[in-house]
Amino acid sequence: xxxxxxxxxxxxxxxxxxxxxxxxxxxxxxxxxxxxxxxxxxxxxxxxxxxxxxxxxxxxxxxxxxxxxxxxxxxxxxxxxxxxxxxxxxxxxxxxxxxxxxxxxxxxxxxxxxxxxxxxxxxxxxxxxxxxxxxxxxxxxxxxxxxxxxxxxxxxxxxxxxxxxxxxxxxxxxxxxxxxxxxxxxxxxxxxxxxxxxxxxxxxxxxxxxxxxxxxxxxxxxxxxxxxxxxxxxxxxxxxxxxxxxxxxxxxxxxxxxxxxxxxxxxxxxxxxxxxxxxxxxxxxxxxxxxxxxxxxxxxxxxxxxxxxxxxxxxxxxxxxxxxxxxxxxxxxxxxxxxxxxx
Amino acid sequence: xxxxxxxxxxxxxxxxxxxxxxxxxxxxxxxxxxxxxxxxxxxxxxxxxxxxxxxxxxxxxxxxxxxxxxxxxxxxxxxxxxxxxxxxxxxxxxxxxxxxxxxxxxxxxxxxxxxxxxxxxxxxxxxxxxxxxxxxxxxxxxxxxxxxxxxxxxxxxxxxxxxxxxxxxxxxxxxxxxxxxxxxxxxxxxxxxxxxxxxxxxxxxxxxxxxxxxxxxxxxxxxxxxxxxxxxxxxxxxxxxxxxxxxxxxxxxxxxxxxxxxxxxxxxxxxxxxxxxxxxxxxxxxxxxxxxxxxxxxxxxxxxxxxxxxxxxxxxxxxxxxxxxxxxxxxxxxxxxxxxxxx
DNA sequence: TGGGAGTATGAATCTCCGG
DNA sequence: GCCGGAGATTCATACTCCC
Numbered sequence: 001x002x003x004x005x006x007x008x009x010x011x012x013x014x015x016x017x018x019x020x021x022x023x024x025x026x027x028x029x030x031x032x033x034x035x036x037x038x039x040x041x042x043x044x045x046x047x048x049x050x051x052x053x054x055x056x057x058x059x060x061x062x063x064x065x066x067x068x069x070x071x072x073x074x075x076x077x078x079x080x081x082x083x084x085x086x087x088x089x090x091x092x093x094x095x096x097x098x099x100x101x102x103x104x105x106x107x108x109x110x111x112x113x114x115x116x117x118x119x120x121x122x123x124x125x126x127x128x129x130x131x132x133x134x135x136x137x138x139x140x141x142x143x144x145x146x147x148x149x150x151x152x153x154x155x156x157x158x159x160x161x162x163x164x165x166x167x168x169x170x171x172x173x174x175x176x177x178x179x180x181x182x183x184x185x186x187x188x189x190x191x192x193x194x195x196x197x198x199x200x201x202x203x204x205x206x207x208x209x210x211x212x213x214x215x216x217x218x219x220x221x222x223x224x225x226x227x228x229x230x231x232x233x234x235x236x237x238x239x240x241x242x243x244x245x246x247x248x249x250x251x252x253x254x255x256x257x258x259x260x261x262x263x264x265x266x267x268x269x270x271x272x273x274x275x276x277x278x279x280x281x282x283x284x285x286x287x288x289x290x291x292x293x294x295x296x297x298x299x300x301x302x303x304x305x306x307x308x309x310x311x312x313x314x315x316x317x318x319x320x321x322x323x324x325x326x327x328x329x330x331x332x333x334x335x336x337x338x339x340x341x342x343x
Numbered sequence: 344x345x346x347x348x349x350x351x352x353x354x355x356x357x358x359x360x361x362x363x364x365x366x367x368x369x370x371x372x373x374x375x376x377x378x379x380x381x382x383x384x385x386x387x388x389x390x391x392x393x394x395x396x397x398x399x400x401x402x403x404x405x406x407x408x409x410x411x412x413x414x415x416x417x418x419x420x421x422x423x424x425x426x427x428x429x430x431x432x433x434x435x436x437x438x439x440x441x442x443x444x445x446x447x448x449x450x451x452x453x454x455x456x457x458x459x460x461x462x463x464x465x466x467x468x469x470x471x472x473x474x475x476x477x478x479x480x481x482x483x484x485x486x487x488x489x490x491x492x493x494x495x496x497x498x499x500x501x502x503x504x505x506x507x508x509x510x511x512x513x514x515x516x517x518x519x520x521x522x523x524x525x526x527x528x529x530x531x532x533x534x535x536x537x538x539x540x541x542x543x544x545x546x547x548x549x550x551x552x553x554x555x556x557x558x559x560x561x562x563x564x565x566x567x568x569x570x571x572x573x574x575x576x577x578x579x580x581x582x583x584x585x586x587x588x589x590x591x592x593x594x595x596x597x598x599x600x601x602x603x604x605x606x607x608x609x610x611x612x613x614x615x616x617x618x619x620x621x622x623x624x625x626x627x628x629x630x631x632x633x634x635x636x637x638x639x640x641x642x643x644x645x646x647x648x649x650x651x652x653x654x655x656x657x658x659x660x661x662x663x664x665x666x667x668x669x670x671x672x673x674x675x676x677x678x679x680x681x682x683x684x685x686x
Numbered sequence: 687t688g689g690g691a692g693t694a695t696g697a698a699t700c701t702c703c704g705g
Numbered sequence: 706g707c708c709g710g711a712g713a714t715t716c717a718t719a720c721t722c723c724c
Contacts, residue, residue, distance in 0.1 A: 048432060078441040078466070082428025089391060089425065095699080097458045098421040100443050102495050109491060112480040115440045115531075118493035121464075123421070132702075137455040137714090147716070148452060150461035152445050152495070188458075250455075251713060252702075258711095301711060310375040314712050365699045372695090373714045381697050422699060446696090448717040454700035455714055463697080500696055503719055518697050 001220045002061035002199055010218065011134075011194035013062050013072040014185055014206045016177060020051045020080045051080065055087045058199055063091055063127060065197065071096065071133045071189050075122045075177070085123050093125040096133065097151050101181060104156040122185070134189050138248040143184070155180045164203050164229055172229055173203035182209040190215055192245050204230025211237045214245040255342070257335050259300050259315070260289025267334050274300075274319040277328065281307045283319070291315075300331065344563045345404035345542060353561065354477075354537035356405050356415040357528055357549045359520060361386040362423045363394045372453050381517045385565070391426065398423075398430045401542055406434055406470060408540065414439065414476045414532050417466045418520070424464045436468040439476065440494050444524060447499040465528070477532050482590035482631040486527070486603030489642055498523045499608070507546050507572055515572055516546035523607040525552040530631050533558055535588050547573025554580045555613075556630055557588040586627055586635045587613045600678050602643050602658070603632030610677050617643075617662040620671065624650045626662065634658075643674065 062072060072093065076084050088095065099122040106118040126133040140149035158178040166172045182205050190196060192214040198206035201219030203226060210217035211234050219234075221227040239245075262268045263285060270287040283293035283303055290298060296306040300315025316335060320328035364386055370378040388394040405415060415436065419427050431438065442465040449461040469476040483492035501521040509515050525548050533539060535557040541549035544562035546569060553560035554577050562577075564570040582588075605611045606628060613630035626636035626646055633641055639649040643658025651661075659678060663671035 078428070078438050081441075082425045082432065082466075085421070085425025086429040095421050097460065098424075098464070099458060100445075100462055100495065102443075106493070112491075113439075113476075113478055115442060115467075115483070116491045116493045117440065119443055119495050121441070123425075124458075129699080133456075135456055140458070148455075148459045150449070150459045152443065152462050256703095256711085299711070308375070311371055312375065312712075314714085316712070362697055363699090364697060366697095367699075370698060370700060371714095374693095376694080378698065378700095379695075386697085420697065420699095422697085446717095448696075450696045450698070451715040451717090452698080452700060453714055454698095456700045457698090459716080460698070499718080502696070502717095506696095514696090 002058065002065065005061075005065045005197075005218070007064050008067045009195065010065050010197040011067055011070045012186070012190045013066060013070070013197045013199070014182065015058075015062065015072065015074045015198065016175070016200050016202060017055065017058070017074070017076070017080070017084070018200070019077065020048075020083070048083070052083055052087060055083055056091070059084075059087055059091055059093075062197070062199065063093065066127050068127055069132055069134060071124060071126050071131075073122055073124050073185050073189075075101070075120055077117070077120050081121045081123070088123060088125050092128050094127070094129040094131065095123060095125045096135075097124045098122065099124060100152040102152055102154045104154060105159075106157070124189070134191070136188055136191075136247040136250070138250050140184075140188055142248050143187070149188075153181070153184060155184075158205075164233065173226060176203040177205045179205055179209050179212075182206055183213070186210060186213055186215060187247065191247060192242065201230050202226050204233045207231075207234035208237050210234075211239055212245075214239050214242065254339065257338060258289065259331070262331075262334050262338065263287065263289045265338075267338070268321060268331070272321060274331070275322060275328070276304075276318055277320060279328075283307075291319075345401065345408065348404075348408045348540075348561070350407050351410045352408050352538065353540040354410055354413045355529070355533045356409060356413070356540045356542070357525065358401075358405065358415065358417045358541065359518070359543050359545060360398065360401070360417070360419070360423070360427070361388075361543075362420055362518075363388050363391075363426075364422055370453065378450075378453070379517075383517065394423065395426055395430065398426055399434070402427075402430055402434055402436075405540070405542060406436065409470050411470055412475050412477060414467060414469050414474075416528050416532075417468075418444070418463055419466075420460070420463050424466070428466050431466060431468050435471050437470070437472040437474065438466060438468045439478075440467045441465070442467060443495040445495055445497045447497060448502075449500070467532070477534070479531055479534075479590045479631075482633070483527075483531055485629075485642055486530070486601065486607070486632045488601035488603065488632075492531075496524070496527060498527075501548075507576065516569060519546040520548045522548055522552050522555075525549055526556070526607060526630060529553060529556055529558060530590065534590065535585065544573050545569050547576045550574075550577035551580050553577075554582055555588075557582050557585065583614050583630060584627065587629050589629065590631060600682055601632065602674070602678075605674075605677050605681065606630065606632045608681075610681070611664065611674070615664060617674070618665060618671070619647075619661055620663060620673075622671075626650075634662075 074084050101120045103118050109116045158176045164172040186209055195216045196210045197218045199220045201221040207217045207219045270285055272285040274283045281293055283291045291300050291303040293303050293307055296303045300319055301313050304313030304315045304318040316332040319331045323329055364381055366380050417427050444463045446461050452459050501519045507515040529552055538559045539553045540561045542563045544564040550560045550562045613628055615628040617626045624636055626634045634643050634646040636646050636650055639646045643662055644656055647656035647658045647661040659675040662674045666672055
């Protein structure tokens with residue numbers, strides 16, 4: 001199915017591939033005799049090799065269909081996630097983060113032989129090291145009480161009403177992912193109208209959340225019973241309103257306003273003296289929007305960095321106008337005023 | 344050095360290999376200060392193949408020197424941990440858990456292009472699938488206020504007085520690990536008297552904590568300056584008493600902040616003597632957060648009830664620390680202090 | 687001595703657009 | 706594809722300094 005998709009056609013991929021189950025089973029033969037795996041390196045190599053080959057095949061196709069600015073998410077546990085990560089890197093993907101889904105309510109360890117396996121790992125990767133990927137930084141920050149979103153996410157398992165069940169009342173799919181997890185994934189790296197691909201759709205959480213958030217989706221699923229349920233599930237979703245699904249705009253996405261415009265329209269007339277917050281330097285605004293401070297001359301940013309001897313400087317927040325009475329007003333507030341009026 | 348060790352001779356291995364960070368250029372904070380990056384020669388590899396070959400070589404030797412019932416811990420980040428995990432599996436190790444070190448105070452992401460990289464990953468593996476490994480289940484449970492220890496650990500970075508510094512006052516080693524991390528690792532899978540190997544000793548945290556907890560250790564370090572400092576550091580450690588380092592069986596109770604956390608972070612260090620308000624009993628704090636008072640051993644609550652021959656006891660308000668000068672401070676006030684600071 | 691303000695720093699794969 | 710310039714971007718903790 002993946003091979004039928006055109007190259008560079010999807011904005012984001014979420015993949016929840018099968019775990020390496022044959023490896024778990026390889027400990028015992030059908031007659032329950034124990035396989036001496038330690039001395040049987042060839043056999044165990046072929047097990048991993050089969051999983052690696054499978055992984056490599058679908059990941060290669062994913063890379064082909066991914067846009068150059070697109071990103072991929074892959075989820076796994078310690079049985080398979082190291083194989084996934086290694087293959088991602090070997091295929092040229094560029095890992096951006098590994099993200100930990102900390103389960104609020106994991107299954108306990110019944111035998112008391114290990115730590116409670118209370119998390120799964122997601123790998124987030126760009127198509128390559130030069131890719132300019134989308135990351136909705138402000139949206140993620142807003143979601144987290146206005147501090148940067150960390151790489152560890154605390155989210156409950158999918159239970160209760162959200163869990164799809166068959167007619168017999170039993171869970172339809174063994175590893176249905178919670179919608180909260182997919183919502184954060186999709187909000188972090190896509191925009192409304194983007195196309196999201198899930199090559200292992202399963203119970204259809206990716207499709208449901210994509211539709212809810214106004215993203216397009218492509219889902220691939222081999223098992224008919226899952227595919228049918230996922231399709232029904234996605235179609236039953238009512239998409240949210242446009243304003244509800246928009247991502248918080250970053251400053252970079254706001255329209256550019258050259259400083260010269262403020263000079264031209266008289267908000268900061270030529271000849272105005274600018275100073276920094278501590279009033280250490282004083283610069284004069286030129287009619288062309290340039291700044292002069294001693295021998296330093298150029299844009300508000302360039303002069304700011306030169307006087308401070310700093311590698312860079314955002315002149316909008318560095319320079320201030322001294323108002324009558326002596327109070328300081330930062331340049332950025334003039335810009336905000338103009339941008340607000342333009343709406 | 345590893346090749347000189349006899350086979351099947353160590354009970355546990357902790358390995359903190361170079362991460363292969365692949366940093367390019369420099370990074371400035373928003374305040375224009377320069378981030379002190381890990382650019383040391385020992386972290387430079389030409390490509391993944393070179394890193395994999397290096398990894399395979401030292402891991403093979405580790406497997407040879409590890410006892411059949413021994414386990415290995417390997418720590419890494421997304422740059423290298425997938426390579427580590429894959430090589431571990433390919434060499435026949437049997438992964439028991441991947442454990443997440445959630446950093447209380449990670450470095451932020453300054454450019455807003457990714458999630459804050461707020462964790463590192465430890466892989467815990469047995470020598471093979473048939474190994475009968477040691478896991479001190481009750482000790483880990485005690486440390487976590489009598490609920491199973493999960494696979495995500497919340498521990499602060501190594502800063503302040505714990506951080507080794509050179510004569511110039513700068514950090515001696517770029518990646519010194521916190522003692523609280525090693526303490527949990529060592530308590531989870533070894534017994535007093537066991538031999539612990541660290542093939543990348545660095546600043547010597549493994550050696551220091553092993554000695555403190557009454558375990559033997561072997562450390563290997565290539566850089567003379569690190570090796571010298573690590574040796575001095577380990578030798579300056581006073582081992583805890585036998586009863587403080589023994590691993591305990593226990594059960595019961597569950598406040599929100601485990602007493603073990605106060606032990607780990609040094610507010611109530613192992614070996615501390617606790618007493619009740621009337622100073623009728625005296626109990627010693629174990630490194631796993633258990634308490635010993637005569638033959639009574641277990642959580643602060645259990646020991647409190649046993650010595651009083653009472654059906655139950657809230658250890659938080661029963662036990663006190665005797666301060667220099669003789670005043671008593673109730674345990675609950677330490678908990679309150681931590682909880683208040685966490686707000 | 688205590689508190690407030692300011693500064694330093696931690697395993698970091700850390701920009702984007704237009705000419 | 707290269708280059709120059711605009712301008713966006715930080716959290717928790719510990720320590721220093723000064724009043």
